[in-house]
Amino acid sequence: MIRVVHYINQFYAGIGGEEKADITPESREGFIGPGMGLNGLLKGEATIVGTIICGDSYFNENMEEAEAKIIEMVKEFKPDLFIAGPAFNAGRYGVACGAVAKAVEEKLNIPVLTAMYPENPGSDMYKKHVYIVETRNSAVGMRQALPAVAKLALKLAKGEEILLPSEDGYIERGIRKNYFNAKRGSERAVDLLVKKLKGEEFESEFKMPVFDRVEALPPVADITKAKIAIVTSGGTVPKGNPDHIESSSASKYGEYNIEGVMDLTKDTYETAHGGYDPTYANDDSDRVIPVDVLRNMEKEGKIGSLHNLFYSTVGNGTAVASSKKFGEEIAKKLIADGVDAVILTST
Template identity: 45%
Template sequence: MSRVRVVHSVTQFFAGVGSEAQAGAPPGRKDGAAGPAIALQRALGDRGEVVATVYCGDGYAAEQPSAIDEVVELIAREKPEVVVAGPAFTSGRYGLACGAVCVRVQEKLGIPAVTGMHPENAGADLYRSKVYIARTRETTAGMAEAIKSMARLALKRHAGEPLGSPQEEGYLPTGRRILYFAQQNAAERGVEMLLRKAHGEPYTTELPVPTYNRVQPAAPIKDLSKARIALVTTGGIVPRGNPDRLESAFATRWLEYSIEATEELSPDQWVSVHGGFDTTNVNLDPDRMAPLDALRELEKEGVFGKLEEHLYTTTGNTAAIPTVRRFAQEMVKELKAREVEGILLTSS
C-alpha cells in the first residue's frame, strides 16, 4: 500500500522559524516533517508520509491579503493528497489562519484538509461547518492527543471513509444534520437519560448546552441621577426603508441613528428588520423593542441624568459570536468618547 502524501501547515514558530516576534514571517517550507509534524509522522505510521512542512507567521497570514494563496501555492507544489493544519488550540489568529488554509486547500486543490482547535477558538466558530476540526485542549499540553486525532481524521478523510459522530471521532460538530432511525423515540431516550441522571449513572446528552466564559461585572453607577445612559438594541430597529441595509440575520454591521429630540419611536419612522421572530407587535410600536418613550419620561423625572443622543442597533439572530464581539468593541469606543456611564441593552 502506498503511503498517503501529507503536507503539514503550521505557524512559523512551530516550524522552528523564530518566536512570536517573527509572526510577520512570510510563508516558507521545510523538507519532510519539522516540529509537530514529527509527531504527526509518528501518528500516521506507515500509512502516510509528511512530505513537507509549510509555515507562515500568523501576523503575515492575518495582514497580507495574499498570504493564504501563497501558503496554498507552496502546499500545492508538494502534490499532497491530504493537508493537516495546526493544531491552533485557543490561539485565535492561528486558528483563523488554519481554517482559511484548509478551506482554500479543499476548494483549490480538491483534497481534504483537517485542522485542530479548542472549541472556543474564534476560528472554530467560523470554520467548523467547512472543515473538520479536531477538538483540542486549550494549550500545547494537549499537542500529543491533538496530533493523533488529526492524523486519524486525515487518513479517514483521504480514504473517503464516513466519519462517526463528533463525540466518537473527536471533531467539533459541523452543524450538519444526519438523519437516522433511532431504536427508541425521543421521549423514551429523554426519560432514560433522566433516570440515569437521577441514579447518578453516566449518560450522554444529545444536545450539549454550550458553556461560555464569564466576565467580571462592571462596577455599578454611583449616581444614576447624573449618569449618561445609552440605548443599545439587537432587535434590528432601523429607520423605515432600512437605508443602511441592516441584515435581518447574520448581521455584518451595527449602526447608530440620532434620537436627539426624539420622544418615541414612531411606527411611521422606525421598523424592525429582525428575521428571527414575528415582528408584528414591534412594528406596531417600535418602543416595544427599544423603549425610547419610557427613557424620555424617566429622563424628565430625573431618574437618570441624560440619554445619549444615538440609538445603537444591530440584528442579533444567528450572528457569529466573534462578529458580535467586534460590534460591541467598536461601540465601546463611541460610547466612551461620548462619556456613557451605563447601557440599556434590549433584545428579543
C-alpha cells in the first residue's frame, strides 16, 4: 500500500479562516477535510496516513522555519508520496503548497504534487519544480480537482510515464522534450497555415507568451491644475496595519486618508510588505510614497492638489488576477473623485 501524506491549510482543516491563519504546523493521523474525498479516489492502491496543517499567514511569514517543521512531521509518517492542496486561487495557500511540495521532494526524495488555479502565484513560482494539477479558481471545482489529483498521484507513485499536460491535467512546466514526428517541420507548418486560412481549429507546437499591454494615455494637459493621487504596491499602511494586509499574496488593498498630513513619520506609518527589508521604509514611509515632496509641490503650485486618499497593497507574490481586480476597483474610485493623474510606486 502506497503511504501518502496530505498538506492542507487551517481553513480546509476546519480550524478557521483568516483569524486562524497564524497557526503553527501540526500533524494528525489519517485524513481530514478534502483528504476524505481524495483518499477514496486513491482506490485502495494508496492511503493517506497523515495530514499536515499550517496557517497560511504563518507559513508565508516564517517560510524557512515552517518548512523545517513540516519536513520533520512528514518524515514521521514514512510516506511514499506527498500531496498538497488543492489551493485553487488562494494565493498564500498556493505558495505554501508549492513551497512545501518542493521542499519534501528535495529533502525526502519522494514524488510530490499539488493543485491550483493557473493564475495562483504559487503556480508561476513552482510549476517548474513540481507537478501542479490545474484546477478552477475556487473550491467549487473540488469535485473535478480531486479525481485529477488522485489519477496523477498514483502515476507518480508507481513511476509510470507522465504524458503531456493536456493528457494528464497538470499545468505546463516549460519543459520541452525531443521526439520523432512522422512529418517534417516544414510540412507541419504548412498544415497549420492551411488550417488557419480555412478558419479551422489548430494548435501551435510552440505557445507564445501572453502579455497584458496597456496603451498609454495622453499626458496631463496642465499639471499645475491637476489633482494627483498616490497608489502603491509597496505596502505602506498606517501604524499597526489596520486592514491586516498580508505581507505576501495580498487578498486586499487599503484606502487611507492623508488629508492634512504633511509628512509620513515612523510613529504613524509603516510597511506591511514582506518582500524587502522594511528598515528604511519604516523609518520614513515617504521613501515609498512621497507625500512630503508632493505637499511641497502643492504649496509651490507645481501641482493642483494631492488627493486626500491613497491606496496601498502588497505586490509580493500577489496573483495577477487579484492585482487587476484591485486596479479596476481603485480606478473607479479615483475617477469618481475627480483625480486627473496617479503616481504609482512600488518598492
